Amino acid sequence: AQSVTQLDSHVSVSEGTPVLLRCNYSSSYSPSLFWYVQHPNKGLQLLLKYTSAATLVKGINGFEAEFKKSETSFHLTKPSAHMSDAAEYFCVVSGFSGGYNKLIFGAGTRLAVHP
Amino acid sequence: SQTIHQWPATLVQPVGSPLSLECTVEGTSNPNLYWYRQAAGRGLQLLFYSVGIGQISSEVPQNLSASRPQDRQFILSSKKLLLSDSGFYLCAWSGQGVNSPLHFGNGTRLTVT
Numbered sequence: 001a002q003s004v005t006q007l008d009s010h011v012s013v014s015e016g017t018p019v020l021l022r023c024n025y026s027s028s029y030s031p032s033l034f035w036y037v038q039h040p041n042k043g044l045q046l047l048l049k050y051t052s053a054a055t056l057v058k059g060i061n062g063f064e065a066e067f068k069k070s071e072t073s074f075h076l077t078k079p080s081a082h083m084s085d086a087a088e089y090f091c092v093v094s095g096f097s098g099g100y101n102k103l104i105f106g107a108g109t110r111l112a113v114h115p
Numbered sequence: 116s117q118t119i120h121q122w123p124a125t126l127v128q129p130v131g132s133p134l135s136l137e138c139t140v141e142g143t144s145n146p147n148l149y150w151y152r153q154a155a156g157r158g159l160q161l162l163f164y165s166v167g168i169g170q171i172s173s174e175v176p177q178n179l180s181a182s183r184p185q186d187r188q189f190i191l192s193s194k195k196l197l198l199s200d201s202g203f204y205l206c207a208w209s210g211q212g213v214n215s216p217l218h219f220g221n222g223t224r225l226t227v228t
Binding site: 001032034036038041042043044045049051090094096103105106110 | 121157159160161170203207214216217218219220221222224
């Protein structure tokens with residue numbers, strides 16, 4: 001069975017400082033992993049995905065994530081936070097079951113960015 | 116490029132009234148289609164998914180139903196809304212591949228009064 005745990009429900013940073021959003025996963029086989037961002041009252045936007053190629057994945061808006069199999073982690077980082085990064089972020093693990101992509105969503109991490 | 120349209124953006128309905136939310140995808144064929152619900156302060160719950168026309172699978176028992184009358188059209192319905200049906204409803208599509216990510220619409224905020 002697959003699962004995903006986002007270790008922080010809320011993260012607060014100052015503008016211009018680094019961002020770290022933590023995610024651990026559990027999977028019985030090599031997973032596909034994703035990070036999504038959701039701004040208030042909007043749909044989810046794909047930030048980046050890991051699909052067993054390079055372990056360091058670069059996404060949109062300066063975000064990147066590193067797949068660490070030994071630690072079963074897929075943490076999301078950004079060197080310098082911008083006010084527009086304030087949103088909710090979801091870590092997602094994917095499995096293929098019954099002919100469709102069964103995505104398991106984490107509970108989300110709300111990122112606040114202060115001036 | 117592929118786009119997904121979902122409407123309406125907001126909806127206020129009384130208890131016991133019917134519901135119809137529509138979602139269409141453009142720029143791709145034979146997508147997998149999904150309906151999710153996001154309750155306030157909670158994560159996403161998969162309600163229905165479809166791998167083809169007329170093929171609907173339900174993840175959780177509920178007051179809602181889904182239909183896929185055309186390849187790129189996905190409809191979420193209810194005959195009689197309950198207060199507990201309030202939430203943020205998201206439609207999504209993915210390709211057929213194992214590693215295909217989901218692409219979401221902008222959502223519908225449903226308030227049942």
